[in-house]
Amino acid sequence: MKEQLEAIKIAASKAVDAANSEKEIEELRVKYLGKKGELTALLKQMGGLSPEERPKMGQLVNEAKQTVEKLICEKSEELKAKATELKLKAETIDITMPAKKKTVGKLHPLNTVLDDMIDIFQSMGFDVLDGPEVETDHYNFECLNVPADHPARDMQDTFYLGENLILRTQTSAAQVRTMETRKPPIRIICPGRVFRADEVDATHSPVFHQIEGLVVDKGITMCDLKGVLEQFAHEIYGPDTKVKFRPSFFPFTEPSVEVDVTCSECGGKGCRVCKGSGWIEILGAGMVHPNVLKMCGIDPEVYSGFAFGIGLDRLTTTRYKISDIRLLFENDKRFLGQF
Numbered sequence: 001m002k003e004q005l006e007a008i009k010i011a012a013s014k015a016v017d018a019a020n021s022e023k024e025i026e027e028l029r030v031k032y033l034g035k036k037g038e039l040t041a042l043l044k045q046m047g048g049l050s051p052e053e054r055p056k057m058g059q060l061v062n063e064a065k066q067t068v069e070k071l072i073c074e075k076s077e078e079l080k081a082k083a084t085e086l087k088l089k090a091e092t093i094d095i096t097m098p099a100k101k102k103t104v105g106k107l108h109p110l111n112t113v114l115d116d117m118i119d120i121f122q123s124m125g126f127d128v129l130d131g132p133e134v135e136t137d138h139y140n141f142e143c144l145n146v147p148a149d150h151p152a153r154d155m156q157d158t159f160y161l162g163e164n165l166i167l168r169t170q171t172s173a174a175q176v177r178t179m180e181t182r183k184p185p186i187r188i189i190c191p192g193r194v195f196r197a198d199e200v201d202a203t204h205s206p207v208f209h210q211i212e213g214l215v216v217d218k219g220i221t222m223c224d225l226k227g228v229l230e231q232f233a234h235e236i237y238g239p240d241t242k243v244k245f246r247p248s249f250f251p252f253t254e255p256s257v258e259v260d261v262t263c264s265e266c267g268g269k270g271c272r273v274c275k276g277s278g279w280i281e282i283l284g285a286g287m288v289h290p291n292v293l294k295m296c297g298i299d300p301e302v303y304s305g306f307a308f309g310i311g312l313d314r315l316t317t318t319r320y321k322i323s324d325i326r327l328l329f330e331n332d333k334r335f336l337g338q339f
């Protein structure tokens, strides 16, 4: 039995030496020290020994057990230390390496200006609505007092998707949808994309943006329209900006005006941006035509209203001194990154 014990000790020591992982160490622990392990088996065999030999042998087996246990523990600690060292090495940070470049997204200039406009109108109590880009003839023209064959249709070159289906040429279509679904008092703006079959050049694009405004209530007059638009122009362009109302024509308003502001580039002296006039046109507006109110189910004898349509692209190009409207739609990051 003594020899057996020695043999086990030598074998265990070799095996522990050769072990290379926590898993192998655990297997050795079971093999030698477990319930069915080799040393435990020896202890069980002691029943066959004489009473004098038994305590001696018992002591030897226990000593062997402690030796093997110690070997296993030491090896296990060693392996753990090695693993930690490897992990630390793998995770070291080279602080001399150049940092990764982070590109941060920015708002498109059109969105920045739109957000400002929304803030201004919301502070005056306007709701912000959305309208469909694919519209029917009914909402885009008919109910805005532009029947089929009316010459005013020539003012806007239309993309047709079907006989009655078009891409909206103006956000004014939202006026009709609003009046059909809301009762006065109405105070809304509707920003969005509009589409016209225009030739593309530095000031024209087949897709551009408008913000429609509509106010309907009892006793609304041209003074309210002037007040709101002047306030808007002062907030967007600064308090010294002058605002000019020129008589104009739109089929859905009577009277109609076009609104100019003093050129923000030259302050009104005349320059390349305002083509020497000192003024820049920013919107069309007017008092809602009684026919339009009627077609939308609102009694023009009781209610009156004003409406306006602001060109967002023009406002953006003048604010940022952008010389070509096409830049707004090309999504060139080198251009957009400047704002």
Ligand code: DAH
Residues within 6 Å of the ligand: 169, 170, 171, 172, 212, 213, 250, 252, 253, 283, 284, 285, 286, 287, 306, 307, 308, 309, 310
């Ligand atoms: N829809 C017009 C256009 O696209 C702009 C406009 C003018 C809108 C007068 C209005 C308005 O609401 O009252 O040219």
